[in-house]
Amino acid sequence: MRTPALLLAALLMSLTALPLKAAEGTVLITGANRGIGLALAREFTEAGFEVIGTARKPNKATELKATGARVVQLDVTDDASVAAMAKTLEGVAIDIVINNAGVALDRGRELADLDMGAIERTFAVNTMGPIRVMAALYPNVKAGDRKLFANISSMMGSMEMNTWGCCLGYRASKAALNSASKTLAVDIGKKGMTFVVFHPGYVQTDMNEGQGNITPAQSAAGLTKVIAGLNAKDNGKFYDWQGKELPW
Numbered sequence: 001m002r003t004p005a006l007l008l009a010a011l012l013m014s015l016t017a018l019p020l021k022a023a024e025g026t027v028l029i030t031g032a033n034r035g036i037g038l039a040l041a042r043e044f045t046e047a048g049f050e051v052i053g054t055a056r057k058p059n060k061a062t063e064l065k066a067t068g069a070r071v072v073q074l075d076v077t078d079d080a081s082v083a084a085m086a087k088t089l090e091g092v093a094i095d096i097v098i099n100n101a102g103v104a105l106d107r108g109r110e111l112a113d114l115d116m117g118a119i120e121r122t123f124a125v126n127t128m129g130p131i132r133v134m135a136a137l138y139p140n141v142k143a144g145d146r147k148l149f150a151n152i153s154s155m156m157g158s159m160e161m162n163t164w165g166c167c168l169g170y171r172a173s174k175a176a177l178n179s180a181s182k183t184l185a186v187d188i189g190k191k192g193m194t195f196v197v198f199h200p201g202y203v204q205t206d207m208n209e210g211q212g213n214i215t216p217a218q219s220a221a222g223l224t225k226v227i228a229g230l231n232a233k234d235n236g237k238f239y240d241w242q243g244k245e246l247p248w
């Protein structure tokens, strides 16, 4: 027969073995090893969230690891990689998924200059990637409290704001992501899920060779505040990093 002291010790040990839920919830961020994704991992950690950050090469994601995030391998264009991530996270409730991973590969303005391969690769990452991730992680987000998908799009995906052209593949890939997000907002919003798309600002990252008028930290601080404050009423909306509503 165990003594009361031994029973108490066993109870305490079993309690400490339980995964502790972060006060604010759990957020998964794709492409979190650099740029806006890494800054988001830092901001959400700071804001009291448990962060799962994905990287194509986890071994090289040293800055992401330094934030304290759990790092999971993910290439959003690869079905096997997405399935492996979903398997690793099976049973884990995720409050917010931020589809941040993206590429900008085409700059052509003339029909004769279009790089069809680059446009296809852009769609594979920017459009099919988030759709694949949302499908794979739907059970996790459904089990979370916030039930939110935040998709990092761009103002370049807006028809109304397209006054200066350029980058046909990038613009079209983000417009298609906007359309997919809006469709899911209509179809699955009824089940209590929230889908919102974001323009993160013009941000100094590798994507634009450090151009831009705000830093990743500024963009991520704004986005974190807005995303953490979203609720079901925001379903199907398009916001910038400061919470200003944008036209489709």
Ligand SMILES: NC(=O)c1ccc[n+]([C@@H]2O[C@H](COP(=O)([O-])OP(=O)(O)OC[C@H]3O[C@@H](n4cnc5c(N)ncnc54)[C@H](OP(=O)(O)O)[C@@H]3O)[C@@H](O)[C@H]2O)c1
Pocket: 030, 031, 032, 033, 034, 035, 036, 037, 055, 056, 057, 074, 075, 076, 077, 099, 100, 101, 102, 103, 125, 152, 153, 154, 155, 199, 200, 201, 202, 203, 204, 205, 206, 207, 208, 212
């Ligand atoms: N910077 C801006 O001004 C700006 C403006 C509007 C919208 N955005 C959007 O903001 C998001 C983040 O952009 P950023 O400026 O931070 O770009 P970035 O610095 O180039 O970072 C892109 C991130 O996406 C990841 N990624 C690329 N292809 C991937 C794939 N197949 N699977 C998984 N991850 C992949 C990269 O991982 P690797 O390190 O492995 O390549 C990296 O972590 C993108 O969706 C972008 O379109 C940016």
